[in-house]
Amino acid sequence: MTRISENITSIRQKITAAAKKTGRDPATINLVAVSKKQPEDCIEEALAAGLRLFGENRVQEAQAHWQERRAAYPDLKLHLIGPLQTNKAKDAVALFDCIETLDREKLATALAKEMDRQGRHIPCFIQVNTGAEPQKAGVMPRDLAAFLSFCRDEKKLDITGLMAIPPVDEPPALHFALLKKLADWHGLPMLSMGMSGDFEQAVALGATHVRVGTALFGERTS
Numbered sequence: 320m321t322r323i324s325e326n327i328t329s330i331r332q333k334i335t336a337a338a339k340k341t342g343r344d345p346a347t348i349n350l351v352a353v354s355k356k357q358p359e360d361c362i363e364e365a366l367a368a369g370l371r372l373f374g375e376n377r378v379q380e381a382q383a384h385w386q387e388r389r390a391a392y393p394d395l396k397l398h399l400i401g402p403l404q405t406n407k408a409k410d411a412v413a414l415f416d417c418i419e420t421l422d423r424e425k426l427a428t429a430l431a432k433e434m435d436r437q438g439r440h441i442p443c444f445i446q447v448n449t450g451a452e453p454q455k456a457g458v459m460p461r462d463l464a465a466f467l468s469f470c471r472d473e474k475k476l477d478i479t480g481l482m483a484i485p486p487v488d489e490p491p492a493l494h495f496a497l498l499k500k501l502a503d504w505h506g507l508p509m510l511s512m513g514m515s516g517d518f519e520q521a522v523a524l525g526a527t528h529v530r531v532g533t534a535l536f537g538e539r540t541s
């Protein structure tokens with residue numbers, strides 16, 4: 320076995336254990352392999368090990384990694400997990416299968432327009448700034464209801480879940496629990512939360528998507 324396939328096995332075992340401990344079905348938890356800043360051979364290894372769901376945080380880098388590979392892997396799914404500028408909405412809609420970082424009206428408008436134009440209606444998660452950090456992307460929890468209604472009712476976007484990146488200096492469990500509560504209130508089934516250091520906690524608290532980079536691939540090259 321290669322290093323990456325060993326890592327995948329170990330991560331899956333941890334996901335399964337965390338799910339079972341909290342009475343969840345492990346099959347409902349999706350491992351999003353975060354391939355940003357990873358070398359080509361690592362991506363090839365992950366594909367060879369059977370991974371088909373990948374996360375990228377920049378449109379341009381995602382195109383370089385995936386635009387040509389896509390053809391060879393019809394069951395590949397790509398999630399955008401980084402901030403999106405409206406002028407990249409066109410490329411993002413063309414490439415990704417889910418936008419996890421919808422966080423403002425201007426972006427919702429741009430995405431809806433592009434999805435209509437391309438006839439490609441992909442689901443979106445709303446990014447929530449659970450820690451209300453001024454420098455961080457995401458809607459404030461108190462603004463979520465109004466933003467959700469704007470996206471759904473006015474823009475006809477398919478909002479299926481929520482995503483959050485907890486503050487680095489706080490225990491993530493509080494933020495995972497808040498995100499879960501918000502998702503339940505609004506009847507949103509998907510929850511993207513948890514990274515290399517805390518995905519087991521996220522699974523225990525309801526994550527359906529964990530975004531794992533370094534624990535899977537090793538340290539990123541910059």
Ligand SMILES: *Cc1c(COP(=O)(O)O)cnc(C)c1O
Pocket residue numbers: 353355376400401484514515516530531532533534
């Ligand atoms: C890079 C990144 C990850 C992966 O982080 P690791 O700690 O390497 O697992 C997850 N989510 C987002 C939004 C990221 O940008």
